[in-house]
Amino acid sequence: MFRRWGWGYSWDRDFEDIDLFSDRYDTNAETLSQAIRAAAAEEPDADGSVLFGQIKGTVVGLRYYTGVVNRGEMVGLVRQPQNPYDRNAVMVANVYGQQVGHIKRELAAAMAQIMDNNMAKVEGVVYSGTNNTFSMPVTLSFWGQEENKENVTKALARRGFRLEPSVSSASGSGAGGFNKSTGTGRLPKKGVTVPLTAEELKNAFDNLFEGLMESKDGEKEAADAVSTPLLPHQKQALSWMCARENKSGLPPFWEKRGDLYYNSLTCFSSKEIPERVRGGILADDMGLGKTLTTIALILTNFHQGKPLPVEKIEKNSPNKTPVKTPTKAPQTQSTVSHTEEVVIFAASEPHLSEMPQVEVICAEEPSEAVVIEEDTNKKTGKGKKKAPKRKNSKDNVVLLDDLDFAAALSGSSTNTGQKKKKSDKNTAASQSGDSSIPEVPEDPSATATLIICPLSVLSNWLDQFEQHVSTNVKLNVYLYYGSERNRSQKFLSSQDVVITTYNVLSTDFGNKSPLHKINWLRVVLDEGHFIRNPNAQMSKATLELKASRRWILSGTPIQNSVKDLWTLLAFLRLKPFDVKEWWNRVIQRPVTNGDRTGLQNLQTLVKCITLRRTKTSEVNGRPLVVLPEKAVFVEQVELSPEERGEYELAKNEGKNTISRYVAEGSILKNYADVLAILMRLRQHCCHPDLPTKTSSDPGSDATPAELRERLIEKLRLVLSSGSDEECSVCLDSVRFPVITHCAHVYCRPCIAKVISTEEQRARCPLCRSEIRPNELVEVPPEEEDTDARTKPWRTSSKVQALMGNLLRLRLKDRTAKSLIVSQFTRFLTVLETPLRDEGFSFVRLDGTMTQKRRAQVIQEFQSDSSDSPSIMLLSLKAGGVGLNLTAASHVFLMDPAWNPATEEQCIDRCHRLGQKKKVVVTKFIVKDSVEENMVKIQKKKQDLVEKAFGASNSSKKSSRIDDIKTLMEITV
DNA sequence: ACCGCCGGGTGCC
DNA sequence: ACCGCCGGGTGCC
Numbered sequence: 001m002f003r004r005w006g007w008g009y010s011w012d013r014d015f016e017d018i019d020l021f022s023d024r025y026d027t028n029a030e031t032l033s034q035a036i037r038a039a040a041a042e043e044p045d046a047d048g049s050v051l052f053g054q055i056k057g058t059v060v061g062l063r064y065y066t067g068v069v070n071r072g073e074m075v076g077l078v079r080q081p082q083n084p085y086d087r088n089a090v091m092v093a094n095v096y097g098q099q100v101g102h103i104k105r106e107l108a109a110a111m112a113q114i115m116d117n118n119m120a121k122v123e124g125v126v127y128s129g130t131n132n133t134f135s136m137p138v139t140l141s142f143w144g145q146e147e148n149k150e151n152v153t154k155a156l157a158r159r160g161f162r163l164e165p166s167v168s169s170a171s172g173s174g175a176g177g178f179n180k181s182t183g184t185g186r187l188p189k190k191g192v193t194v195p196l197t198a199e200e201l202k203n204a205f206d207n208l209f210e211g212l213m214e215s216k217d218g219e220k221e222a223a224d225a226v227s228t229p230l231l232p233h234q235k236q237a238l239s240w241m242c243a244r245e246n247k248s249g250l251p252p253f254w255e256k257r258g259d260l261y262y263n264s265l266t267c268f269s270s271k272e273i274p275e276r277v278r279g280g281i282l283a284d285d286m287g288l289g290k291t292l293t294t295i296a297l298i299l300t301n302f303h304q305g306k307p308l309p310v311e312k313i314e315k316n317s318p319n320k321t322p323v324k325t326p327t328k329a330p331q332t333q334s335t336v337s338h339t340e341e342v343v344i345f346a347a348s349e350p351h352l353s354e355m356p357q358v359e360v361i362c363a364e365e366p367s368e369a370v371v372i373e374e375d376t377n378k379k380t381g382k383g384k385k386k387a388p389k390r391k392n393s394k395d396n397v398v399l400l401d402d403l404d405f406a407a408a409l410s411g412s413s414t415n416t417g418q419k420k421k422k423s424d425k426n427t428a429a430s431q432s433g434d435s436s437i438p439e440v441p442e443d444p445s446a447t448a449t450l451i452i453c454p455l456s457v458l459s460n461w462l463d464q465f466e467q468h469v470s471t472n473v474k475l476n477v478y479l480y481y482g483s484e485r486n487r488s489q490k491f492l493s494s495q496d497v498v499i500t501t502y503n504v505l506s507t508d509f510g511n512k513s514p515l516h517k518i519n520w521l522r523v524v525l526d527e528g529h530f531i532r533n534p535n536a537q538m539s540k541a542t543l544e545l546k547a548s549r550r551w552i553l554s555g556t557p558i559q560n561s562v563k564d565l566w567t568l569l570a571f572l573r574l575k576p577f578d579v580k581e582w583w584n585r586v587i588q589r590p591v592t593n594g595d596r597t598g599l600q601n602l603q604t605l606v607k608c609i610t611l612r613r614t615k616t617s618e619v620n621g622r623p624l625v626v627l628p629e630k631a632v633f634v635e636q637v638e639l640s641p642e643e644r645g646e647y648e649l650a651k652n653e654g655k656n657t658i659s660r661y662v663a664e665g666s667i668l669k670n671y672a673d674v675l676a677i678l679m680r681l682r683q684h685c686c687h688p689d690l691p692t693k694t695s696s697d698p699g700s701d702a703t704p705a706e707l708r709e710r711l712i713e714k715l716r717l718v719l720s721s722g723s724d725e726e727c728s729v730c731l732d733s734v735r736f737p738v739i740t741h742c743a744h745v746y747c748r749p750c751i752a753k754v755i756s757t758e759e760q761r762a763r764c765p766l767c768r769s770e771i772r773p774n775e776l777v778e779v780p781p782e783e784e785d786t787d788a789r790t791k792p793w794r795t796s797s798k799v800q801a802l803m804g805n806l807l808r809l810r811l812k813d814r815t816a817k818s819l820i821v822s823q824f825t826r827f828l829t830v831l832e833t834p835l836r837d838e839g840f841s842f843v844r845l846d847g848t849m850t851q852k853r854r855a856q857v858i859q860e861f862q863s864d865s866s867d868s869p870s871i872m873l874l875s876l877k878a879g880g881v882g883l884n885l886t887a888a889s890h891v892f893l894m895d896p897a898w899n900p901a902t903e904e905q906c907i908d909r910c911h912r913l914g915q916k917k918k919v920v921v922t923k924f925i926v927k928d929s930v931e932e933n934m935v936k937i938q939k940k941k942q943d944l945v946e947k948a949f950g951a952s953n954s955s956k957k958s959s960r961i962d963d964i965k966t967l968m969e970i971t972v
Numbered sequence: 973a974c975c976g977c978c979g980g981g982t983g984c985c
Numbered sequence: 986a987c988c989g990c991c992g993g994g995t996g997c998c
Contacts, residue, residue, distance in 0.1 A: 059997095060996095060997045060998080061996095061997030061998065062997085063996090063997090064997065064998090065997095080998075083998055084998085085997075085998045086997090086998045088998085089997085089998045090998085091998080101997070101998090102997050102998045103997095103998085104997080104998090105997080105998065108998075132973065132974095132975090133973090134973060134975095134996075134997085135973090135997085
């Protein structure tokens with residue numbers, strides 16, 4: 001052993017002798033960051049893990065690394081299987097990812113075994129200081145699933161280490177022996193605070209985004225380039241956003257202490273100013289004008305903190321020739337067709353001239369435009385030279401000898417790193433006199449803003465740019481969408497604004513994405529909750545974008561749990577929480593365990609980076625926006641005797657089946673069946689012809705082909721039931737749905753992941769029956785059956801109820817427009833007949849329509865011309881948030897949704913900024929039916945405590961079973 | 973590291 | 986002298 005050790009030593013010396021030290025360093029730095037990144041990518045969710053115990057260990061080799069640790073600071077432990085000296089090596093890094101040292105090899109060997117087999121997650125905290133410069137004590141906590149506890153304990157015992165029950169509180173606050181440390185000791189004292197109840201937690205969490213609006217910086221006028229006057233609350237938002245982009249300051253939980261910046265949560269300190277978040281979350285309610293405010297931000301804080309100047313218009317720039325090239329990107333069609341201000345042009349670069357490009361509002365003035373460009377270039381050039389080289393981690397050496405709260409420090413007088421450290425100390429001395437907070441400069445060459453949004457609001461962005469940007473302004477807006485999109489990095493980075501969708505972004509991602517190569521001035525995520533699942537490709541793609549300013553726009557920042565917040569903070573690069581481990585340790589685990597300080601910290605974090613106003617918020621005692629009144633009526637519908645008969649027949653049949661499942665405890669195994677039964681009942685309530693005739697149970701001797709057919713049918717039923725089916729893996733709406741042979745529906749990527757991780761015996765996450773990859777069934781792309789049209793049309797009680805309302809409304813107010821909303825597109829089809837018969841002009845918007853067609857329809861409906869349709873048939877989930885249907889003042893909700901929020905969202909599409917009339921909502925509910933029971937569940941859902949806090953999967957399951965029982969009036 | 977360990981120098985008291 | 990002891994060199998993994 002010593003021999004080996006000796007060999008290692010001399011090898012090292014040889015290496016230094018031939019002066020490859022720096023090379024080796026860089027190589028190490030590279031593998032280090034890789035290792036950290038790899039570890040971060042695999043960071044498991046903290047859910048359900050318990051503390052096995054703790055061990056006191058030693059961090060050695062401090063003098064070789066630059067990372068420093070304060071007393072009480074958390075450290076990360078990263079396996080280094082590639083370490084040439086010990087394949088069991090465990091590296092210790094501080095919160096900023098700087099290496100601090102290694103775990104002593106004997107203990108590392110034990111940890112390696114545990115970590116490599118995923119038996120436990122090991123976390124380190126340096127509670128007490130050290131009295132030497134070579135090693136320091138560290139407290140290691142082992143966390144994992146209960147079932148692994150014994151194995152971990154044994155594995156450690158085998159190598160002579162004993163897991164102790166928590167020792168942190170004792171040694172954490174009590175360790176005063178270290179004479180160099182005056183560290184705050186502001187450690188969370190476990191067991192002192194009373195945990196929050198689920199109820200308190202939910203309330204606190206609900207309020208997380210509330211009450212954030214008071215006194216934010218006052219108002220700021222938009223640049224002249226913004227042609228639409230801003231409302232007071234929008235000016236306020238603009239002021240706040242500009243300040244977040246321009247004003248220097250420390251991020252939350254950072255404070256200046258002497259020459260150092262200190263993070264009071266992680267106890268990390270650094271000589272370098274922590275990079276603050278330039279940006280944040282604009283979480284205003286929908287309809288308050290987030291899009292307009294963002295456009296105002298782009299124009300007002302254009303480059304170098306200055307607005308985009310308004311120029312005079314002249315025709316025919318010699319530089320840029322307007323070319324009427326029909327674009328192939330469908331979304332732009334409507335935009336182009338109804339405004340003269342949009343010029344499609346070819347940019348000066350010759351190779352680009354064939355590419356379709358859209359320039360929104362680009363009336364131009366040649367000479368001035370050139371001047372601007374030159375100016376920009378000049379600045380860019382200058383900035384490049386001047387821009388200080390970004391310091392890499394090895395320059396982050398901090399000599400803490402003279403700082404009284406250092407618990408550990410790097411450097412002795414005898415190694416090759418000495419020179420570097422000396423020079424760094426000089427730098428420190430020269431900066432120390434500066435009391436103001438310096439700023440990490442932005443990359444001046446980054447000038448373009450990238451906007452990422454869901455496809456459904458793409459056209460809205462284009463419209464809004466067109467609408468709100470002054471015609472005297474030259475602003476290059478490029479729509480990066482469609483197969484013909486221009487992927488030239490040079491071209492894209494020379495735009496002022498590039499708009500694309502999450503889908504395009506994630507498609508490009510990993511495929512030489514030009515968007516990921518560009519240094520953006522600003523990246524804006526619209527509908528930021530699209531990235532709340534950190535495992536989604538889409539989310540990963542956004543996290544990899546390079547930008548100096550980052551914004552998230554969202555009307556619904558969090559839906560279910562703290563978890564959802566992580567991706568948002570990671571996108572914003574809110575250090576150090578962009579690394580999952582620190583998020584889990586400092587925020588997520590404490591909060592889910594009901595720790596008050598954890599929740600307070602989370603609240604503080606969110607508060608610092610978020611602006612949120614609701615429609616009911618007030619500015620200086622005045623309501624933010626004055627929306628017209630909204631009245632909601634529930635109209636009970638009585639079924640005709642004939643309908644009632646058919647309904648009761650179906651109900652009793654279904655009730656029997658489901659009762660059997662309940663008795664057998666196999667509801668979840670037959671979930672698709674259950675949903676199908678419920679859906680058929682709901683359809684019955686709307687119209688007797690809606691329920692499709694289903695094939696009878698094929699029995700146990702069904703051929704595989706029959707079984708497959710039936711599965712497809714079930715899948716189609718489940719998906720078309722509008723039941724907001726969520727994938728039990730990602731707990732999100734199902735995307736790329738597949739159905740297992742046990743009839744459970746998942747996203748294909750989600751279930752594929754389950755299968756690949758469980759290797760040989762993959763089991764269905766819901767019912768644990770075995771699943772094989774080749775048995776997953778997809779819905780073949782096939783349009784809806786045309787059954788309904790072949791039968792002679794007949795009416796239904798609900799249809800009658802609706803028509804009565806519509807006719808009365810027409811008599812009262814011929815100009816009134818209505819939305820007719822159903823979850824069943826086939827019901828919308830049914831409704832077309834009586835509407836046509838009564839001479840109503842209507843349009844239809846549902847999920848099957850192309851984006852182009854949608855935009856047309858919306859525009860047609862919103863138009864105030866005399867031949868504009870008075871009715872829109874709207875499928876509940878079509879479009880999505882952001883859809884603007886303010887032309888309508890009446891909403892008819894034909895059938896209740898599972899999720900009341902979905903209904904609210906739908907209503908908000910017309911009850912939003914721009915609505916001039918009182919909004920009247922009518923909900924049709926069939927008396928004595930599954931619909932009434934659904935309303936009961938809606939009410940229950942609204943105050944369901946656990947729902948808000950990411951209840952465990954099992955309790956979600958049981959509440960689902962309860963829901964079904966309620967729906968079917970089964971009492972067991 | 974005010975340690976442990978290595979290996980060379982050395983060797984009664 | 987195939988030991989003990991001394992003191993210098995040295996030090997993560």
